[in-house]
Structures are given as structure tokens and as C-alpha cells.
Amino acid sequence: MAASEEPPTYFYIGQHDSKRTAPVTGSQVSGAYNAGYDMITSPISNAAYRSKVKSLLSAYQTAVCDEECEDEESVPFPIVPSLTPEHTNLTPDDSISSLLAFTSQWIDLASPDPAVAHVSRQVFNQEIAYAAFCGVNNVVVPGPRHHGDVQLTQYARAISYALSIGPYLQIQILLPMSQEPKEGPPADPEHFFHQAREFFMTDADDESLPSSGHYESWDAWNLIRSVCKFHGRLSVGVSVPRQLPPMSLQSRWFSEPLRFIVFPDSSFIPNNKGYPVLSKASQEMITRYMRLKTPPWVLLQDVGSVQDDSPVAMSFSPSGSLAPTPAEAARSATKPKDTTDPTSHLRYLRHLQATQPQRSMVDRFAVGYQDYLQSPLQPLTDNLESITYEVFEKDPIKYEWYQRAVALALQDLHQQIQGKRPIVVAVVGAGRGPLVTRVLRASADTGVPVSAWAVEKNPNAYVLLQRHNLTNPLWNKSVTVVKTDMRAWQGPILPSGEVGKVDILVSELLGSFADNELSPECLDGVQHVLHPDHGINIPQSYTAHLTPLATPKIHQDLSFRSGDDRWELPYVVMLHQYDYLSLANLSPGMGGKADAEPIPDVQQAWEFSHPLSPAILAQAKLRQGGSAAGGSGGAVGGDGANEHNARFSRMRFKIQNRGVCHGLGGYFESVLYEARSGKQVELSTNPVTMDEKSKDMISWFPIIFPLKTPLHVPDNGEMDVSMWRQTDDRKVWFEWMVEVFHRVDGKRYRLGASELRSSWKNACLM
Numbered sequence: 001m002a003a004s005e006e007p008p009t010y011f012y013i014g015q016h017d018s019k020r021t022a023p024v025t026g027s028q029v030s031g032a033y034n035a036g037y038d039m040i041t042s043p044i045s046n047a048a049y050r051s052k053v054k055s056l057l058s059a060y061q062t063a064v065c066d067e068e069c070e071d072e073e074s075v076p077f078p079i080v081p082s083l084t085p086e087h088t089n090l091t092p093d094d095s096i097s098s099l100l101a102f103t104s105q106w107i108d109l110a111s112p113d114p115a116v117a118h119v120s121r122q123v124f125n126q127e128i129a130y131a132a133f134c135g136v137n138n139v140v141v142p143g144p145r146h147h148g149d150v151q152l153t154q155y156a157r158a159i160s161y162a163l164s165i166g167p168y169l170q171i172q173i174l175l176p177m178s179q180e181p182k183e184g185p186p187a188d189p190e191h192f193f194h195q196a197r198e199f200f201m202t203d204a205d206d207e208s209l210p211s212s213g214h215y216e217s218w219d220a221w222n223l224i225r226s227v228c229k230f231h232g233r234l235s236v237g238v239s240v241p242r243q244l245p246p247m248s249l250q251s252r253w254f255s256e257p258l259r260f261i262v263f264p265d266s267s268f269i270p271n272n273k274g275y276p277v278l279s280k281a282s283q284e285m286i287t288r289y290m291r292l293k294t295p296p297w298v299l300l301q302d303v304g305s306v307q308d309d310s311p312v313a314m315s316f317s318p319s320g321s322l323a324p325t326p327a328e329a330a331r332s333a334t335k336p337k338d339t340t341d342p343t344s345h346l347r348y349l350r351h352l353q354a355t356q357p358q359r360s361m362v363d364r365f366a367v368g369y370q371d372y373l374q375s376p377l378q379p380l381t382d383n384l385e386s387i388t389y390e391v392f393e394k395d396p397i398k399y400e401w402y403q404r405a406v407a408l409a410l411q412d413l414h415q416q417i418q419g420k421r422p423i424v425v426a427v428v429g430a431g432r433g434p435l436v437t438r439v440l441r442a443s444a445d446t447g448v449p450v451s452a453w454a455v456e457k458n459p460n461a462y463v464l465l466q467r468h469n470l471t472n473p474l475w476n477k478s479v480t481v482v483k484t485d486m487r488a489w490q491g492p493i494l495p496s497g498e499v500g501k502v503d504i505l506v507s508e509l510l511g512s513f514a515d516n517e518l519s520p521e522c523l524d525g526v527q528h529v530l531h532p533d534h535g536i537n538i539p540q541s542y543t544a545h546l547t548p549l550a551t552p553k554i555h556q557d558l559s560f561r562s563g564d565d566r567w568e569l570p571y572v573v574m575l576h577q578y579d580y581l582s583l584a585n586l587s588p589g590m591g592g593k594a595d596a597e598p599i600p601d602v603q604q605a606w607e608f609s610h611p612l613s614p615a616i617l618a619q620a621k622l623r624q625g626g627s628a629a630g631g632s633g634g635a636v637g638g639d640g641a642n643e644h645n646a647r648f649s650r651m652r653f654k655i656q657n658r659g660v661c662h663g664l665g666g667y668f669e670s671v672l673y674e675a676r677s678g679k680q681v682e683l684s685t686n687p688v689t690m691d692e693k694s695k696d697m698i699s700w701f702p703i704i705f706p707l708k709t710p711l712h713v714p715d716n717g718e719m720d721v722s723m724w725r726q727t728d729d730r731k732v733w734f735e736w737m738v739e740v741f742h743r744v745d746g747k748r749y750r751l752g753a754s755e756l757r758s759s760w761k762n763a764c765l766m
């Protein structure tokens, strides 16, 4: 492995036999290990327990159906006695931590028949309590049978209670990845679904909603985890069908706390040598899911049982080739191919593990930051540390693009002033000086002479800038370094002693949402130094962009923090485990093709461009002194001098597939320079345009504006987002609000709205 390569992600693979009727023994656990599995699933109780419980339920049902029974309600529900050693051989031994315990699949927590639900709950609680007592870490609970939404709440309530029974237990709900629109009764005749009385079942059918397609399974999960208040010990596992659901649904599961994925034997297909393999789409999905910060486990279901304690030779070829080894080839020539080999599926998964594609350099850089919430920097108020500048300076794109933009601007101006003098270039907010270096390189590359200035208000960075000027051969003592707030800078002092003008003003004061580090306010304040006829700002303009997001992980993170302020400020975050709610490449009502990569609808909220019109600046100056015509102050305080930098935007997003909005993802785009030739140099963090404009740029992560109360949106719903940039001349803050609408017969109905959130208390000081 080359030094720059990363080791492949290890796949934790478990063996799951869905027909197992008794807890696994220690020797079965060893057998699974010897076969190359990392874990094995086990029921908590056995078939004898099921018979016992079933006979109790049957006795109750006989009693209430008896002709002599006049009042059904006078017959008490059955009480399920405690587990006994006859009902479970699970014990707190050494192998317990490698078990993934399953609660009984035959109970029906969501049954409309109250007696069935009552008995099921008792079984469930006993199993959970016993598993927790034995020291099991992870319990899988088979998902609810679909009986309509009333019963689903019963199921969710039971899970919520189970989380309180075992204080250390991790609970995973097992659901199909995509629910068939009409789920038939369970094939197992012993399932308690079949015990429910006809009368209740008819009732439930009446209440059930029309089938809601692919997302039914996700709907159930969403309700369960909402009832459980996004509990940190609750996660989900999905069973993958051979034919994958649309990419949009795969993405939805990606955004959820996905603890495992189950591949039943039926999801495999034989390759041309008869060995089980997964479709290309499934392989790609595994690669994607394995990039999650906590990669899900893989459970191989019903792919052959492992021998008790007997070592099974793993002939997995390190080259990753699926071709049989010479020994296998010789064997297969003499006997029919053994496609029931209990480890062929496992060997295939190990092959996938070994052949996972390498992550890009940018992806590897991002790993440590994924979904980690940071407060936005305030470089105007705070003085950054050297290490922070050092992180910016690692960007392989930003500085290169600035150099290109400066080179184009130099060439344009050189032509305009007919090469009569050096071009005056000032880097305002120079930090440790990387943009100054780029200006000097652009000058050397184009042959256009420059007079370079570096303006910085951070006194510590100022020391470094001066040192660069003395020691860096490219700078060669040619740069004039000024320590001041750019808004107070007079401008470049000419050899004559007069104050001159700047031809090109280079700055990098952008935040994740374009203007959230107060670039507009700083650049307005320094515009007086810019040449009034031909002065160029780099960047020339920048725009802020938004899209609604489902980010359960971030919502959960914020929910468990303290202080109400946590919902009142945006966070900078390397978004990873999230889903876009509004897609640009899906028409309403379409689930989308399984292989279509979802493209989000990311809309522009507003724009700032520089230099600002002199009339606006002049009016701002008058307002500052209170002498503008009409005279009065600003809309939200102050004298209104900065009001031209306030913004409001209302955007409408179409939501194709129902979901829950936890916040708004914010991005920016910027035109650094558009040359006279029409050539543009642009930066972008907008996921739709980033690859085209500035692929691999790492200086900025997205920003998220959170919602305290997640907002549900129906299929083909609409979300209207209102976003404000507010200012009172002393500070700048954002306000945001989301409304959900649905159209029925052409009319638009408001279904809900978030609170108006405001970062006023955490505003950026001007």
C-alpha cells in the first residue's frame, strides 16, 4: 500500500438466519467466527416460549368467544409469565457481546386486536429486559406489520418504553428498505398476525390510509423515532431487495442513523460461474453507505448456516478476483458446483471490501469534520490565530483562482491605461499574505508591473506580513504593509506624499453564506480608496444560496445540547449524513429512476456586488449623520446607514417526496473577475455548480440554519423559505422561517410553519 493510500474500510459482517428458533449457543458463535463472520444474530427466546404464549392467547380467545360469555370485557387479558430456563438458553457469558439479539418475530406489537397487542407487549418487554440483563449490546426489533397508522403509534410507544428498560441497550428497528405498496399477511402461520380477531382487522382496514408507495417504510421509521424523540440509542436497519428502490429513497436512508443493512439470499444474483454476487447498483450503494462516519454493519440473511465450532477455510483471494482458486477449479471440474456453499456470500462481501475505491483527497480531508457543527468565524471582531490561516492556506484551488482573476484584471487595466504606470493593487484583509504572493506571481506571469499594498487589522498577522516582505524573495521588500482596519485606511501614499487611488482591490472576506463575515460592510468602508473610473474589486460579486435539508443527525446533535440559543444561530458544517428535500431533476410525483443521482434545487437568496453605486454610498453617508432627505432611522434600529446591505428573499421549493425538514443548507457563489474578453473566474460551494466552477475547493464548508421543530412536508408539497439579512448599523444578523403548503385542486393550503428564528443575540459586530 502506497503511503498516500488509505486502508479499505473494514466491513463488519454478521450471519443472520431468519428461521432460527432458539438462541445461539457458544459453539455456534465460534462457528460463525471461524467462518469469517464478525457477529451472529440470535433470537432471545425459543419455540417453546412461543407455544406457551400462544396457548395463553388461544385460551383467552376461546373464553371470550364462548357462547356463555356475556361480557367480553369481564374476561381479563392473559398475563405472560416470566421467562424460564426452558424458554431461553441465553446467558450472560463471554460470547454475549458478539450477538445481535432479535426480539421475537412472531409477536405483533401493532396488532389492532387489543389482546394480541397486549400479549405481544409483554413478550417484548420481557425479552428486552432479559437481553439487557444478560449484557447484550444490540437488540434488533422487527419492524411493525402495517395495520394503519393508529396501530403504528402503539408500536412506537412500545419502542419508547423499551429504551427506558435497558439503559445501555442500543435498539435497532429492522425495516424493508422500500415497502411493497400492498404488504400481504406474514407467511409464517404461527405469526400472531393470524391470531387477531376478524372484527378488529376489518376495523383497521377501514382506518388505513391509501398506500403511499416506496416511502411507507421510511414513514414508519420517521414516526417511531419522532415518538422516541430522536433517541441517541435508537437506530435503523434496512433489508435490501434485489431491485433497489429509487436513488432518492436510497439517499433518504443514507441520512438516517443506519446501523446495518441486510442482504437476504434473494438479493444476490449468480454470476456466470454460478457464484452469488450483487447487482452493480447494490455494489454502488454499499460503497456509498460505507462512507458514512459510522459505516453500517452488513447482515447476510439465510445464506447458509455455519457449522458449530468447525473452522471453515476462507479461500478469499487477496487480489480481489472472483475467479475460483486453482484448487476450487479442480474441484468444480469433478463435482457439480456447490452454490449452497455457506460462505460464498461472505467471501464475495470480503472481496467487495478489498476492492472499495479510494476516497478522493478532498473526501479524506473532510472525514474529521463530517457533520461537526462549528460557529462561523468572525474575522472582523476576532483576530485569527496563525493555525487558522494555515488551514485556509492548504486550499488547492482558492489561491490559484485568485491569481488567475488578478492576472486577467491586470491585463485589462494595463491595456486601458496604456501601460503608463504600474497598477496599484491592494490586498485588504491580507492575513499572512498568501493573496499578496498571488498578486506578485500574476504580475510576473503577465509582465504587468504592480505597486503592491497589504492592509491588515490583525496586529499579529501584521508582524508576519512585515517579515515576509523582508525575507520572501518574491516580495523582495516591494510590498507596503499597513496595519489598519481597511475602513479607516486613507489609501496608498504616492512618492509625492499625496494619497493616491487603488486600481485593484483584492479581498477575501467571504463566509459560508457569502456575506456572513461582513464582506459588504468592510468593502463599502474601503471603497473610497478605489479608483472612481476604472477601479476593480476582486471579488466583483457574490451570491448566497439555500436549499431545504433533512439532517436528522444534526437535529439530534442540537437537541441534546443545552440553551435555547442553539436554535438561533447558523452553523458552519461539512454536511455528510443528510438528504436534499427539493430535487431539480425529478418531476413532482415521480420517485425517480434507481440510478438517477439526485440534483438539489439550490436557489439564490441575494447578491452583493462591488463597487457599490456612488449614489447609494452617498445616501448612506447622509443617513449616518441623520441628514438624509426624509431623515428617519433604519427599519430595525440605528440610523439606517447600512440599510442598503439588508436583504430579504422568499423562495419556493417543490418537494417531490415527503420528508422532514430540519434546516436550510446555505452555500455561496462568487465571480472573482469577469474579463473584458468575457472570461470569468468563479468560486462556488453550491453543490450544483461547485464541480464546474471550483472543484476540490476546501476553504468553505456549507452553513446550516436549523429549525427547532422539524417540519413535515407531504409528497408533492411546497416549502416557502423566507430569509432576512438584518442590520442596525452596529451589527448584522439573519432571520429565517419556513412554511409548508399543499395544493388541492389548484388551491394552495398552508399545512404548517416554523417559528421565526433569529441570530440577533449572536449577531456579527460591524
Ligand SMILES: C[S@@+](CC[C@H](N)C(=O)[O-])C[C@H]1O[C@@H](n2cnc3c(N)ncnc32)[C@H](O)[C@@H]1O
Residues within 6 Å of the ligand: 379, 380, 383, 384, 389, 392, 393, 428, 429, 430, 431, 432, 433, 434, 435, 455, 456, 457, 458, 461, 484, 485, 486, 487, 507, 508, 509, 510, 522
Ligand atoms: C478570511 S481571512 C483571509 C486572509 C487571507 N487574505 C487569505 O486569503 O488567506 C480575512 C482577513 O481579513 C482581515 N480583516 C477582516 N476585516 C478586516 C477589516 N475591516 N480591516 C482589515 N482587515 C480585516 C482578518 O483579520 C483576516 O486576516
